[in-house]
Amino acid sequence: MEREDSRAAKAAANVKTDWNPILRREFDKPYWDTLQGFVSAERSQATVYPPADRVFAALHLTPYAATRVMILGQDPYHGPNQAHGLCFSVQSDVRVPPSLANIHKELSSDLDLPIPDHGNLEPWARQGVLLLNATLTVRAGQAASHQGKGWETFTDEVISAVSAKPDHVVFILWGAYARKKKSLIDPSRHTIIESPHPSPLSAHTGFFGAKPFSRSNQALVAHGQPAIDWRL
Numbered sequence: 001m002e003r004e005d006s007r008a009a010k011a012a013a014n015v016k017t018d019w020n021p022i023l024r025r026e027f028d029k030p031y032w033d034t035l036q037g038f039v040s041a042e043r044s045q046a047t048v049y050p051p052a053d054r055v056f057a058a059l060h061l062t063p064y065a066a067t068r069v070m071i072l073g074q075d076p077y078h079g080p081n082q083a084h085g086l087c088f089s090v091q092s093d094v095r096v097p098p099s100l101a102n103i104h105k106e107l108s109s110d111l112d113l114p115i116p117d118h119g120n121l122e123p124w125a126r127q128g129v130l131l132l133n134a135t136l137t138v139r140a141g142q143a144a145s146h147q148g149k150g151w152e153t154f155t156d157e158v159i160s161a162v163s164a165k166p167d168h169v170v171f172i173l174w175g176a177y178a179r180k181k182k183s184l185i186d187p188s189r190h191t192i193i194e195s196p197h198p199s200p201l202s203a204h205t206g207f208f209g210a211k212p213f214s215r216s217n218q219a220l221v222a223h224g225q226p227a228i229d230w231r232l
Contacts, residue, residue: 017063022161026154035150039137047140049076050083057085058132059158061125068128068225069170069216070162072178075147076138083138086131088198089121102198102207107230110211116232127228132158134177159184168223170216174198174207191219 026032042048050057073087077097082090088100096104096119108115125131134155139145162169163185171190173179175197185192195210196202217227 017059019059019064019158022064023059023154023157026157031150031153035154038149039146042137042139042146048137048146049078049140050085050137054083054085055136058087058125058130061086061122062128062130064161064165066128067130067162067165067169068167068220069124069172069228070130070132070159071172071174072159072181073131073133074175074177075135075144076133078138078141078143078145080140085136086121086125087133089125089131090119092118092120094119098200099198099203102200102203106198106203106208106210107213107232109208110213111230113231118232121232123232124228124230129228130158130162134181156181156184163190168220168225170219172212172216174212175202191216193219 039048043052071087076083076085076087077090079097081094082097084091088103090097090100100119104115104119107113121129121131132155135144135147135149135151136155137146137151159181162171169190171185171192173181173192173194178197179194182192182194193210193212193215195212196206198207213228213230217230220227
């Protein structure tokens with residue numbers, strides 16, 4: 001049987017969208033083999049999320065040319081059946097985590113929409129909202145366990161590539177970690193929307209009321225681009 005980590009590596013190298021020529025050079029750099037070796041060793045001795053075939057789901061669902069909005073997360077969820085390759089998102093039959101519940105509340109307040117009854121954000125991804133975590137894997141039950149192993153080098157390249165797009169993009173940065181990525185974004189050509197993280201620990205310090213969804217659509221329309229239908 002083909003090893004799970006091998007399938008993950010092949011999934012990266014065979015992204016079926018226009019990301020492939022943009023990111024292909026990363027797979028030849030020394031850090032990539034070291035990173036994949038680390039993830040392989042982790043999968044051999046522990047449960048790692050998300051499943052290998054979902055690690056690059058954000059790039060599969062949102063092509064480079066279609067990317068109009070980018071939401072940056074930090075780590076995949078580390079609980080059972082939660083992470084499926086899109087930041088902040090869970091499958092429709094999985095209980096909505098606290099940060100995502102707060103995103104739902106702000107979505108409802110911002111756009112006067114009913115609070116969604118599920119946490120699957122794939123409808124956003126299919127409209128050009130790139131839902132990227134800075135770290136793409138995590139050991140079960142151990143938040144941040146795969147940080148600093150090489151994923152950030154890869155995802156920084158993704159952020160830089162989006163910033164290099166000729167078309168305007170809205171970057172939504174929630175929390176201190178995401179906001180540190182501002183240096184990778186050209187503010188003269190793109191819109192940056194910042195606020196505290198939607199975590200229950202910080203949502204009341206400025207996330208609630210920041211109106212990221214309506215502000216994103218206003219920026220898109222102002223640049224002659226279609227608005228996002230944020231309903232779930």
